[in-house]
Amino acid sequence: MRATVEQAHPSRARSELRLPAQPSELARARRYAHEAAAAFGLDEERCYEVVFAVNEAVTNAIRHGRPDEQGCIELSACSDGERLTLIVCDHGTFVPPAAVEGGPSCEGGRGFPLMAGLMDTVELHTLPGCTTVCLSKVRM
Numbered sequence: 001m002r003a004t005v006e007q008a009h010p011s012r013a014r015s016e017l018r019l020p021a022q023p024s025e026l027a028r029a030r031r032y033a034h035e036a037a038a039a040f041g042l043d044e045e046r047c048y049e050v051v052f053a054v055n056e057a058v059t060n061a062i063r064h065g066r067p068d069e070q071g072c073i074e075l076s077a078c079s080d081g082e083r084l085t086l087i088v089c090d091h092g093t094f095v096p097p098a099a100v101e102g103g104p105s106c107e108g109g110r111g112f113p114l115m116a117g118l119m120d121t122v123e124l125h126t127l128p129g130c131t132t133v134c135l136s137k138v139r140m
Contacts, residue, residue, distance in 0.1 A: 014078040019058070021067035021090070029058040029075055033086055036077035040084040041139060049118040050086065050137055056111045057088040057133045065090030065131055083120075085136040094126040 017032050019025040033054035037047040054075070061073045067090065068074075074089040116122045121136040 014076065016074060016076040018070075018072040018074055020071055021062045021065070021073045023059075023062060026055060026058060026062075030055050032075060032077070036079075036086065037084060037137070040079050040137075042084070042137065046137060046140075050084070050135070053115040053118040053122075053135050054086050054088065056115050057086075057135060060111050060133070061088050061090040061092075061131070064092065064095075066092030066129075082139045083136050084139070085134055087132060087134050089130065089132045091129055092131055093128050094124065094131040 015036065017029075019029060030051050033051045034047055037050040042050065058073070058075060065073065073091075074087075076087045076089075078085050078087070112122065112124070115133075115135060119135045120138045121134070123134040123136075125132040125134070
C-alpha cells in the first residue's frame with residue numbers, strides 16, 4: 001500500500017496508490033479519487049462523478065481482474081493542463097462480457113456505459129496480463 005506523488009512540471013502532477021484487491025478497499029479508492037478531483041479544482045458535482053466512475057472501475061478490477069503478485073491493483077491520478085485522468089490497472093486479461101439477455105434487471109455489463117456517462121473520456125487498454133481503464137475529466 002504505497003502512495004507517491006510526482007511534480008514534474010507546474011501544470012503536471014501524478015500520484016499512485018496500490019490497493020489490496022479487496023472490496024474493503026473501495027472506500028479508500030473513493031477517498032483517493034475525491035482528493036485528486038478536488039485538488040484539481042472540480043466542483044462537488046464533478047468530483048462525485050469522478051468518484052462514482054472510479055468506484056466502478058476499481059470494483060471491476062477487484063471482481064473480474066487479477067491482482068499483482070502482492071495481491072494489489074494500481075490506481076493513479078495525473079493532471080496535465082486542463083485534464084484530470086485516473087487510471088485503474090490490474091493484471092488480468094480483459095474478457096468482454098457476453099451479450100446480456102433479459103434486459104436491465106440482469107446483473108453485469110453496465111459498468112462501461114455508466115463510466116462513459118460520467119466522464120469526458122473512458123479508454124480501455126488490454127494486453128495479456130494487463131487491463132487498464134483510463135477515466136478523464138476536463139476542467140470547465
